[in-house]
Amino acid sequence: xxxxxxxxxxxxxxxxxxxxxxxxxxxxxxxxxxxxxxxxxxxxxxxxxxxxxxxxxxxxxxxxxxxxxxxxxxxxxxxxxxxxxxxxxxxxxxxxxxxxxxxxxxxxxxxxxxxxxxxxxxxxxxxxxxxxxxxxxxxxxxxxxxxxxxxxxxxxxxxxxxxxxxxxxxxxxxxxxxxxxxx
Numbered sequence: 050x051x052x053x054x055x056x057x058x059x060x061x062x063x064x065x066x067x068x069x070x071x072x073x074x075x076x077x078x079x080x081x082x083x084x085x086x087x088x089x090x091x092x093x094x095x096x097x098x099x100x101x102x103x104x105x106x107x108x109x110x111x112x113x114x115x116x117x118x119x120x121x122x123x124x125x126x127x128x129x130x131x132x133x134x135x136x137x138x139x140x141x142x143x144x145x146x147x148x149x150x151x152x153x154x155x156x157x158x159x160x161x162x163x164x165x166x167x168x169x170x171x172x173x174x175x176x177x178x179x180x181x182x183x184x185x186x187x188x189x190x191x192x193x194x195x196x197x198x199x200x201x202x203x204x205x206x207x208x209x210x211x212x213x214x215x216x217x218x219x220x221x222x223x224x225x226x227x228x229x230x231x232x
Contacts, residue, residue, distance in 0.1 A: 119186045122217045123224065131222030134215050138207075147230050154205065160184050161227035176202035189220060 050058075135145065142154040149156040155171040163184050166177040177200055182188055192199045193216055195209040210216040 114187070114190060116185070116187045119190055119217070119220065123186070123221050126214075126217045126221035128218070128221050128225055130215070131218035131220070131225075134210075134219050135222050139219075142207075145226050157223065157226075158230045159227050160189065161186070161224050174200070174202050174204040176200040186220060186224065189223065190216065193219060 139157070142152055143157045144150040144152055145157050147158050149158055149168060149170075151168065151171045155168050155173070161184060165180040165182050165184055165188070166173040180200065184192075188199075193210050196203050196205045196207060197209075210219060
């Protein structure tokens with residue numbers, strides 16, 4: 050081997066060694082503990098006697114939430130906070146008023162109990178077109194929590210609402226807005 054070939058081989062091996070060493074050190078510093086169980090708690094103030102009730106939703110089993118739990122949480126949700134969240138995070142892609150107008154995403158004016166993928170003027174992803182359910186509170190909760198997981202292949206690029214209070218407030222606004230648009 051020539052001197053130039055040796056230098057080139059040495060440079061490649063040095064880069065590989067540096068990559069492996071930094072990867073190893075990074076794994077030591079930023080250890081990912083997947084076995085760790087995380088739970089979230091909500092404090093809902095009872096307006097009758099001003100006591101706080103703690104509702105725990107385990108992050109890893111949040112898909113086990115049911116309709117009754119959502120309805121109970123909606124009673125204490127903040128409509129104005131939901132509207133503010135919608136205006137900040139959703140209104141650029143979705144319209145919330147009648148008549149139905151699609152933007153980048155479909156209109157959400159009468160979303161509650163509407164059949165999933167049912168606006169003819171909008172081109173839904175295959176995942177939503179083939180879904181035969183309706184947008185119940187439970188389905189909306191699960192979709193908004195993690196769209197890519199609930200509807201694998203959805204075109205919606207939003208990663209989901211991870212903050213459970215914001216999610217419930219958003220649902221309250223969507224429910225109120227749908228009710229107002231029906232009248």
